[in-house]
Amino acid sequence: MAANPMTQFEVYRIGPEIKLGTFDISFTNASLFMVISSMAILIIFFFGSKKNSLLPNKVQLLAELSYTFVSKMINDTAGSKAKPYFSLIFSLFMFVLFCNMFGMIPYAFTVTSHIIVTFVLAAFIFIGVTIIGFIKHGVGYLKLFVPSGVPIILLPLIIVIEIISYLSRPISLSVRLFANMMAGHTMMKVFGGFVISLGIVGGWLPLSFSVALTGLEILVAFLQAYVFAILTCIYLNDALNLHH
């Protein structure tokens, strides 16, 4: 085990090197864990929706619980207009949640602790929401940048500020998830290292910290997936119901 707490974030190639032009699209450990988490979601929902018994077994209960949870979340934050986008938000939530949770298994790789992964997710949400906004409201969507009741002299300044605010959404969305995951996993590794270096005499205190941190990290893993989904709902709400 390496002492460096950052080696856990290392991406390495599994299998042969595949090149597409100048891009390296080889299968890495990051891709492996993405595949694993998507497969786990698919398997749970395949077996959860197969039998449809009135008295659900554990897998069906899990599937139904997550369904109602996300459905309620969308209803609360974005209203009934956002119902058609349920599948998008549900798959996003489940993917982020499973990536986070699989990262909690020892020796596993946390996909969401890499900013490029979270940023791509956030960028697609950002582009998608913008397109939805323009489809729903046409050019009127640009009114989002012009709040009502602003004096004309201040208008150029406000528009620039609103544009910066709008562009900062994918950054804040991706950095939040990435920073939380990376900081948590680094901290766990650091405390784990303390246990080894202090040995049997002084290692008990960092070990108890480590246990507590693991619990905290599981909470954070769930919470960050939840926040990611709920902010997607909020942005969707802004695009669907245009009022400031």
Add this chain to the structure above:
Amino acid sequence: MPKDQFKNRLEIAKNKLTKRNLYNETENASSIGAAFKLSTELVSAVVVGTIIGFILDKTFGTKPWLILIFFFLGVVTGIMNVIRSAKNMQR
């Protein structure tokens, strides 16, 4: 059962449902979501403002000025975002 009576009952039931939803919203974990939102809102606006300033500086060749202006605009935006989210939370 007369149709009017049924409609009436349906209306009452629907009202109850929406009321319960609203009640739950104030209580459940969405307030934690709002709290997490605030922390990064401030920083990301500054980052985006600085990046815009940097790009504009490169294209127009006005080296230090636009990045300075847009940095402070980013700070203003971040503070405005936080105030706006806080207002939304209070509602």
